Amino acid sequence: MVEHSRGLALNQVEVDWRVTVNGTRTRPSHPPIDERVIARFSTKYRVDESGCWLWSAAIKENGYGTFGIGPAVASFQYYAHRVSYEINIGPIPDGLQIDHLCRVRSCVNPAHLEPVTNAENNQRRTALIxxxxxxxxxxxxxxxxxxxxxxxxxxxxxxxxxxxxxxxxxxxxxxxx
Ligand SMILES: [Zn+2]
Ligand SMILES: [Zn+2]
Incomplete structure (x- = not known):
């Protein structure tokens, strides 16, 4: 059951969408997403031929894009696909992960994102094997x-x-x- 434990490790990264900056956990909730934040967000991806919105700014080692919100000197990094979901669709229900239906982790197209429970997410990963x-x-x-x-x-x-x-x-x- 190697696949299973590997899946859990990935999920643990995604469950908590705060990103560690300089070894410190960022605060639990993000600053308000206003018009300026949205405008800046929309310059950071490009649409590819399959319809994915590929993140063109920072991408973490795990393949997910990150986006800073907050004052320039003290901005906090958040997973870009989760920010996109909140901007375009609405708040992510507590404890849910965002699954990429297109399997492209750097994609921030809200139409390719779906909130799922941890169990559902594991099942989908398993089904890919x-x-x-x-x-x-x-x-x-x-x-x-x-x-x-x-x-x-x-x-x-x-x-x-x-x-x-x-x-x-x-x-x-x-x-x-
Ligand atoms: Zn066999
Ligand atoms: Zn996509």
């Missing part, structure tokens, strides 16, 4: 779901096979393997 860690495809026939997680039938079969082989060896050759 088409093969098990050993490379078997997650077809309907090769997949079973247990406690909300997908498992590979081929891997389970191989695991049982190995267990049977071990028992066989133990019976035939004692513990000398």
């Amino acid at each position: 088409t093969h098990c860690p050993r490379g078997h495809e997650y077809t309907d026939a090769n997949t079973y779901v247990w406690r909300g997680a997908r498992f590979c039938r081929e891997c389970s079969r191989l695991k049982e096979q190995r267990a049977r082989d071990r028992v066989g060896h133990a019976t035939l050759a004692g513990a000398s393997v």
